[in-house]
Amino acid sequence: MMQTAKHIDATPALLIDLPQVRRNIAKLAHYARDHRIKVRPHTKTHKSKFMAGLQIEAGAIGLTAAKVGEAEIMANVSPDILIAYPASDPARAYRMAELAKRVTVRVALDSSEAIRRVGETARSAGSTVGLLVDLDIGFNRTGVATPAASLDLARLISRTKGLRLDGIFFYPGHVWSIGEAQTNELDRIDAILAESIALWSQGGLKAEIVSGGSTPTAYRSHLIPHQTEIRPGTSIYNDMNTARAGFCTLDECAARIVSTVVSTTVPEKAVIDAGTKTLTSDRNVTLPESGHGHVVEYPAAKITRLSEEHGELDVSACDVRPKLGEQVQVIPNHICPCVNLQDEVWLRTEDGAIRPLRVDTRGKLT
């Protein structure tokens, strides 16, 4: 589809405000330049070559992907791709080794067995894959537990053919606090990184890259001075997770679900055409009982229940109530999985025109 339009006819549709996207990208780029931190945005949020291109134009040093299928496509936008995922099974190892023949491929691993597997595959393919040691700094999902364990893996990588030791990887996914609580946690994380880097150094190894960062910690990255680069994903669009936690304003939420009121028959309710197949079931991280997103035109409405294709709004607190057929915009709790439900989103450009944008890596699960 190449048409442009003045408004959305068929709903639900994910509408992205391009000027706001540019502001969100520029804001992070500005912050990163000020604090001499590199940005390697996570493309899982937008899954779009166009958006990745804007990020590279704004100074991003490379891109992050979760899955190899995403990396293969994003390699057409940047020659430096980090797979922020413990990819070591034969299918992924093979595709990473092949991809490493044409671009720089880096991957974060957390065990000697995974390292050996990826190394053997890269060696067979005749390519070199860059490895970061995944260090668990508190999220408790993947990663080795201690700086000493990170050194053990770094040593294994440094002596494994087919691999290049790139540095340290961590993910502060548990940090959703603000203010002093966040400061204290980021201080603690930086101390772990400092200890690891020192240990590596004593062992004759260098962590060229120390890769961290999430959207909630993005603008406090200077509190983790030992990291060299950050990988925020959500910050390009933002959502009610980042807004309700205090990390962005509602205006900075650049992606909204345009939906239509399809029923107002049940008392005190309005039903919109966005359910879990549009908004997902993701609860709000810091305010799980806040409902399934924010209705921009009716801030007093609460999205109380979702079915697959129905979103039920409690409109009892609204002075004026949504009418049948009316379009409303919803800022979802978590934008990343919402984007992943759409083959195409809609981009509102500077001149007010609306045009479709393909979600290039949608559904690239492997």
Next chain:
Amino acid sequence: MMQTAKHIDATPALLIDLPQVRRNIAKLAHYARDHRIKVRPHTKTHKSKFMAGLQIEAGAIGLTAAKVGEAEIMANVSPDILIAYPASDPARAYRMAELAKRVTVRVALDSSEAIRRVGETARSAGSTVGLLVDLDIGFNRTGVATPAASLDLARLISRTKGLRLDGIFFYPGHVWSIGEAQTNELDRIDAILAESIALWSQGGLKAEIVSGGSTPTAYRSHLIPHQTEIRPGTSIYNDMNTARAGFCTLDECAARIVSTVVSTTVPEKAVIDAGTKTLTSDRNVTLPESGHGHVVEYPAAKITRLSEEHGELDVSACDVRPKLGEQVQVIPNHICPCVNLQDEVWLRTEDGAIRPLRVDTRGKLT
């Protein structure tokens, strides 16, 4: 892709056991024949023309869709499509009216305004759309509240050009109980239907179709004798929602997520490559704290937390623990939105071969 395989290489992948699908379809068809109830399966679960074709072969009298985009595609499988959704906005009304030129289109509406809109559009297009009056029997989402209100809408439909009065529509989405509690609720629902049908009859109107049914009520449909047809969706595949509520066995769960263990580094955990972008965040309906699905090979493991691409298993209760690189099968809480995340699923046929199957109506949101 037309290849067949002996096993799944790249994960996560949704693997569907075709012999079990055939058994699930045959079981419902057999029950329906025994009780003289018609079946109009909801295609939102499988979103596949192939699966819809199997259901029609087994005696289904037509198909159900949620969105018009689904209906347009399913109209290639059956000439009788019910849109179980209050579709009345201009974009949907237009497409329904156009579709009604080539197949029988029925839609369930719950307000005079919606009826007038769809009527005007059909009249302009020169086609006829069949209407069912959506009656709220307790789910409290859409539908008029009383039999008397249903008669008012039936009268409006019967005198609106472009429309054909087809009958009554209801959705028992609140019924997840079993045994006596379910019996009592189904009795109550049937009494409401009986009252409505009698009122319509006194008004000179006939409800040719009385359409209800969900997977949890499917095999108790004989307890609602006033319904003429049922619309179960999930029963073709089943999932942990239906299994944990007691409506199917684990063996009857025909669709499973094949996933790979990608990390076992964090103590007491195993991480698989299926997160919310594969399993969705849908909690279990009757046992919300049961975790994010059932791991077939490790029933003592609990999927405690999902990120977008990570599923974290607490394996502390497992005698033998999953190993790095091992494949495991997960039965998700709710199969419908999982299918909707995949462009292609995998079908294991009677001979053990595995071949890809396109999810035809994936992402058809409008």
